[in-house]
Amino acid sequence: MSDAFASLAHALGTAFQESSGEPWPDDVFDRWARRVFAHQFETNAVYAAYVRKRGVTPSTVAHWSEIPWVPASAFKAVPLVSGDSSQVQRVFRTSGTTGAGRRGEHHVLDLDLYKHSLIPNMRRHLYGDGEAPSRPILALTPAPSRVPESSLSFMLGTAFDVLSGGEGGFFVTEDGVIDTVGLSEALLEATAHGTPILLAGTAFAFVHWLEWLQERNAGFDLPPGSVIMETGGFKGRSRVLERPEFYASLSESHGVPVEGIVNEYGMTELLSQFYDGTVYDGRGAATPEVTLEARRHVPPPWVRTRVLDPTTLSALPDGEPGLLCHYDLANAGSVMAVLTEDLGVAFDDGFRVLGRAQGAEPRGCSLAMDDLLSGVPS
């Protein structure tokens, strides 16, 4: 790690850890963002050339919102490293579920900075600050040692080590097969001991797990305070179930109330995550039940999210749907500003993800890219 990046990463990590979870005032975020941008402009030649072509340099940026974004798909096109690329500690890769094209790569210079972002955020939304006891994590993903390129497994592995005190386990093989027996036993054991747990996994894995349970007419009655975190389903692969039915089914099969089920919205390209956590509101207190429609994904203080008009890319006012563009300080070692393909709506207390931007109905005749990439006849 270069000294310049190391000191920036250290300062950011400290700020993340010291944060109360309350949103930072705009001027605080702005100072950090411009510092990160200056670093990225200085050390990431590709990004700097891209930014210069837009007539932007650190001295022209009067506010963080003027910092040029890169499209999420850029992570498939070029390595985006803001620092010494020989010092990259880990390359995370996207799962490639949206077609068989090139996978996105996030070259991470400092895994500690990643941890300093994910731990406090996860703690607030899934574990509860302060007095709440640590809880075992039962993960419907492969163990991080099995899939070192998966940022989700890394995240849950970190939670396992740091937040769950090494209690719990990983119940999916690297080939995607669920260890249904092992998971059943772990859930029964937690129930027998009255230990609240965190059950975390992809929506896709949960759908298969639910099918397995339903075929056996099986279910659990997890101890009060147990939490389910589901993720994915926003990235190309459409949900097999609509969200209300999915949550009702998860709730019924595990004895966890719907308000104990939290969606995590995250992507390999961003080292911070968003939770529509209703379990803990950032101060460790349980919040009352709100409808799924009324839930908001809440950025941690070191992330700002803008909603952009899909055509003009100008910022939209709260309440109007557009493309989500995230400014994530935890991405200091790559590129902070990332334009996604996800549609969402901003509110004063967070945003709501509407899903991957999709046409009203599939277009025929001329070939859509995904169709080609997923279905070239041999």
Next chain:
Amino acid sequence: MRTTFDACRLPSFSSESPTAPPTLVWETIDVSESVAIRYPVWADGAAGRLLEALRGAGARLAEVPVRDLVKWVGRVADRFLDSGDPIRHKAVDLMVPTAGLSKEMATEILIGMARDWTAERLTELLRREFQDPAVLDGFCRLDEGRSVRARGPLLTFHVGAGTVPGVSVTSMIRALLVKSAVLLKPGLGDVVLPVLFAEALAEEAPELSDAISVTYWPGGSSALEDLALQTADAVVAYGGNEAIGSLRTRTPVTTRFIAYHHRLSVGLVGREALTSEVAPHVARTAAGAVSMFDQRGCVSPHVIYVEEGGAVDPGEWAALLASAMADLEAELPGGTLTAADASAVHQMRGSAELREASSGSRVRVFRANQSFWTVILEDEMGFTPSCLNRVVSLFPTPDLCRVADALKEVGGYLQTVAVEGAGDRLPMLAEALCRAGATRVTSFENAPWPPPWWHHDGASVFAGLLRWIDLEETG
């Protein structure tokens, strides 16, 4: 004020139908801020009555001489081509919001489509397809020892894609010419022209009034869809692979199934066209081929291969193409994009611009700031499908004849190849492209507008629809 367009044109149910028309329940979809479309929701009973009425009309249609059909369809075409006819204005005004096109582009597409629906062009089509078009009306003795005639299906069920307006009208006309009644489910982006066409045809030829039904529903969602697949004698389906696959599995094996699945097209520019005199002209026609239909047509090039070693090199030609794309944007502006389509352009552009910014890269990106056209000059040979809406990648190639190899990976989808400047290598190149899977080699200028008698995706126009009957002489 919001306009509501009924994406539906149904038979009168009057002429020989003994009972009153079915009562329909309607749904509405907002397609823009100013226009909503309304469509009926079909219950089993109503769907059955509609199909019964169409089959009855199909039986009567079999007795109508083909020349009358040509005449009546031609009259409707003439109305669409008449800039003073209110139907022309109505069509364009509604195509803009429903198909997401600019008014200029909607007009251009309407004229281009309707030109091929005129009596003159349809007569030429029949002349080219049949030794004697009278075989559609009765037995003809065309050679020694037998007479033949050709019959179309009683009822064809057409499922449109909605990508390019007018395509489904062409499909309906092909069926009408072989005297088939038609049920069309258009795609959402192509609801206007078939409805207006069917209404106008009923005005010109009350005899045909009951033989065409157009009614929109979201694909896969209607009782009418399943019943139509079961009832029709032939199914003509345009669309994505998933949609075609689903229709195919639900169609009885005894029913003719004619599918137009995803296709893509490309362009080739050879050294002979890369002279300082010719290159700008080729850039203009290439810009036209890419921009027409906002690149949403199966004939629209996704990529263009540009040969190295000409007086104008691929980088210079990319700049010429970009300039022509900009000019054309002013003349025929691009349309309104869905959030998904717009997002895809931003992603593809931004990624290319980062590759351009990489040290030592020869990638160049030329693009509009206020619209979507984008020219991406790549630095190594390959193939990248476009996100469409006027985004084209250029691949430099040392030898035009090598392109066919690069295209083998997309062979199952390859359709039109526009070739310029191949000189006397054209016959050899055409052979190589044919092996790679292409079904049409043409110029950029003609690429968007294949003639009515083209071998659409490699098949004769009427082959899939017709049943030939041989009457052999028995002495």
